Amino acid sequence: MIDPLILLAFLPASLALNITPGADMMFCFAQGLRRRPRAAWAASAGVAAGGLTHALIAGLGLAALIAAHPGILTAIRWFGVGYLLWLAVKSLRATRPDIPDTAPAHAFREGLLVNLTNPKVILFVLAFVPQFVDPTRPLLPQFLIFGAALGLGGFVINGTVGHLAGGAGRHMAASVRFSRWLGRISAGIFGLLALRLALLEVK
Incomplete structure (x- = not known):
């Protein structure tokens, strides 16, 4: 379905893109810092599922x-800004060091x-992905494989970053005072991500 040589060329290119710090990595970092490593891996899985969904949509055309249609992209962008700001406010309000068992499910979502x-x-x-797609073969399976x-x-890299952040945050979160500071740091990260998305020029 996909030429093995093309796939081998795609893997290092995708790895280079994944290790470049971006919004997904910072989001998983914040989740690990505030909600411990388990939530960081769940958040990374959610990000990966989102990427696969984008590949599916692209494969379907x-x-x-x-x-x-820039109007659709603008609406999506501002919805994302609002959601990140809501996460920032939620992090500020969370002052208890104990996180509910449902945290990983929330982090994934x-x-x-x-x-x-x-x-x-x-x-x-x-x-990026179409550069590796063979137009003579079925497009959707290729997009799904490359997206996967x-x-x-991204799941491994972002999850690892969040896991390391969670390891550091776990010791500090035992204190309510430090837990509040972790919430403020997470809120700051979410706020900066919202600002970055708000100022993003989509061409």
Whole structure:
């Protein structure tokens, strides 16, 4: 279905993209810092699922339609800004060091929504993945395979970053005072991500 040589060329390129710090990595970092390593891995899984969804949409040809209508991308972008600001406010209000058992499920959902509402990802999938697609073969399976490879790499890298942050945050979170500071730091990260997305120029 995919030429092995093409896939081998895609993997290092996708790895280089995944290790570049960006919104997804910072989001997983904040989740690990505030909610411990388990939530960081769940958030990373949500981000990866969002990336695979983008690949599915691109494979179906819908992403090209979205990219052709800036109004849709603008609406998606501002929804993402609002959601990140809501996460920032929620982090500020969370003052207890103990996190509910449902935190990983919440982290997965939040990671998924943060990824899906980032129009930069839509345009990235449209610009990057098609370079490796063979137009003589079925397009959707190729997009899904490339999207899965990209998502798997991102899951490992972003999850590791969040896990390391969670290891440091776990010791400090035992104190209510430090837990409040962790919430403020996480809120600051979410706020900066919202600002970055608000100022993003989608072309």
